[in-house]
Amino acid sequence: MVAVPARVVHCFASQACAPVLARHRIDYCCKGQRPLADVCHDLGLDLRGVVSDLETAIQRRAQTAVQATDLRSLTTRALIVKIIAPHHQYLHRTMPFLQTLAAKVGRVHGDREPSLREVARRVDQLVETLRVHLAEEESVLFPALLEDRSANVEAMLRAMRHEHEQVGEMLWQLRTAAANYVAPDWGCNSYRTLMKELSVLEADTLEHVHIENHVLLPRYVPTA
Numbered sequence: 001m002v003a004v005p006a007r008v009v010h011c012f013a014s015q016a017c018a019p020v021l022a023r024h025r026i027d028y029c030c031k032g033q034r035p036l037a038d039v040c041h042d043l044g045l046d047l048r049g050v051v052s053d054l055e056t057a058i059q060r061r062a063q064t065a066v067q068a069t070d071l072r073s074l075t076t077r078a079l080i081v082k083i084i085a086p087h088h089q090y091l092h093r094t095m096p097f098l099q100t101l102a103a104k105v106g107r108v109h110g111d112r113e114p115s116l117r118e119v120a121r122r123v124d125q126l127v128e129t130l131r132v133h134l135a136e137e138e139s140v141l142f143p144a145l146l147e148d149r150s151a152n153v154e155a156m157l158r159a160m161r162h163e164h165e166q167v168g169e170m171l172w173q174l175r176t177a178a179a180n181y182v183a184p185d186w187g188c189n190s191y192r193t194l195m196k197e198l199s200v201l202e203a204d205t206l207e208h209v210h211i212e213n214h215v216l217l218p219r220y221v222p223t224a
């Protein structure tokens with residue numbers, strides 16, 4: 001009998017599991033509360049294989065666990081630093097580059113592969129949504145959490161989670177339009193770079209949203 005985690009746990013193990021879940025196209029951020037067995041069934045994945053991959057990743061991570069940080073043990077201030085420093089700054093750096101690159105690839109190769117124009121359009125939509133979202137978190141939500149202005153914090157966090165669901169849906173649609181980020185044989189370096197960078201953006205955003213939904217939010221919304 002395979003031991004199946006009922007949900008993605010919020011410790012160093014989840015940091016080890018994130019790449020495995022992303023590789024299997026399992027949404028562990030917005031839909032991270034669902035039993036793994038149900039998710040595998042819906043996606044047509046072999047549950048035992050996924051669990052085996054997760055166990056291997058956790059074992060590898062455990063061997064270097066001395067350096068690993070359990071995000072739940074951090075203060076809220078330190079947790080917010082862990083969100084902004086790698087994830088928000090990564091997006092601020094990457095989004096303009098991706099918009100330019102997606103527009104170029106769509107313009108150059110759109111006649112041969114029309115879906116690339118849709119990719120460029122969806123990248124624009126995602127970037128505009130994320131820009132507003134990041135600005136709200138950095139200028140309104142995170143300062144409110146740090147100043148313990150609790151009156152509206154719960155409502156703001158629920159709104160944050162709702163926006164995460166929208167971002168998760170946009171990422172899924174983008175992946176679909178981009179053929180799972182696999183460039184064809186004839187794809188040029190720009191095409192390949194775009195697919196690779198979109199894949200990285202997806203993985204980073206899933207981890208980012210996971211931390212906000214499952215480590216930060218439950219501190220203020222206990223039933224989340």
Ligand SMILES: [Fe+2]
Pocket residue numbers: 083088134137208212
């Ligand atoms: Fe964020």
Ligand SMILES: [Fe+2]
Pocket residue numbers: 133137160164209212
């Ligand atoms: Fe967020």
